[in-house]
Amino acid sequence: MRLILGSGSPRRLELLAQLGLVPDAVRAPEIDETPERGELPRPYCQRMARQKLAALPPGPGEVVLCADTTVALGRRILGKPRDEKEAAAFLHALSGRRHKVITAIAAGCGTQRWERDVVTTVMMKRLSDDEVNGYLATEDWRGKAGAYGIQGPAGALIPWIRGSFSAVVGLPLAETAHVLAAAGLPVWRRA
Numbered sequence: 001m002r003l004i005l006g007s008g009s010p011r012r013l014e015l016l017a018q019l020g021l022v023p024d025a026v027r028a029p030e031i032d033e034t035p036e037r038g039e040l041p042r043p044y045c046q047r048m049a050r051q052k053l054a055a056l057p058p059g060p061g062e063v064v065l066c067a068d069t070t071v072a073l074g075r076r077i078l079g080k081p082r083d084e085k086e087a088a089a090f091l092h093a094l095s096g097r098r099h100k101v102i103t104a105i106a107a108g109c110g111t112q113r114w115e116r117d118v119v120t121t122v123m124m125k126r127l128s129d130d131e132v133n134g135y136l137a138t139e140d141w142r143g144k145a146g147a148y149g150i151q152g153p154a155g156a157l158i159p160w161i162r163g164s165f166s167a168v169v170g171l172p173l174a175e176t177a178h179v180l181a182a183a184g185l186p187v188w189r190r191a
């Protein structure tokens with residue numbers, strides 16, 4: 001069975017490597033990530049993971065793994081910021097508050113499909129202007145939902161989380177291992 005990572009995210013490749021898994025191929029899905037009117041963050045995130053998989057149907061002997069990470073501030077979806085101005089606005093909105101990070105995974109093999117999602121609560125400290133500007137200057141926010149990456153310098157801005165660290169970074173490892181095993185790729189027997 002071949003493992004196909006259906007994601008262009010370097011974080012997801014690294015998280016799979018943490019399990020000792022090196023995909024046989026990496027394919028980046030191209031889908032429209034615009035939320036529907038009134039769509040809530042969790043169903044949106046589930047829909048994104050499902051659509052990414054639908055854009056990359058598994059070939060014979062392939063397991064395709066796709067995922068989506070969405071930052072939710074109440075009912076509001078904070079996607080990947082378009083520019084520094086939007087990143088600054090996201091950080092100000094998150095400052096001093098707790099929010100949710102949802103990561104949904106979708107895997108497929110033949111006509112079978114597996115889906116899971118994990119919701120983690122993240123606390124962002126109250127940010128000073130120096131902290132916002134200093135973090136923006138690192139450029140680390142680019143391409144990241146909610147305009148931060150907990151695994152990088154933004155770690156200094158996050159006093160605690162309740163949930164799964166790996167899910168916040170982009171792939172919930174326990175659920176991913178479970179789904180891959182169900183699809184015929186047991187983590188422990190691949191070494």
Ligand SMILES: Cc1cn([C@H]2C[C@H](O)[C@@H](COP(=O)(O)OP(=O)(O)OP(=O)(O)O)O2)c(=O)[nH]c1=O
Binds near residue numbers: 009011069143148
């Ligand atoms: C909140 C958060 C997000 N992120 C990243 C993970 C994802 O790469 C990104 C969310 O965007 P996604 O749309 O989930 O993924 P992507 O566009 O990077 O890749 P693909 O669609 O090809 O799978 O934000 C972090 O790296 N750290 C964090 O703390």
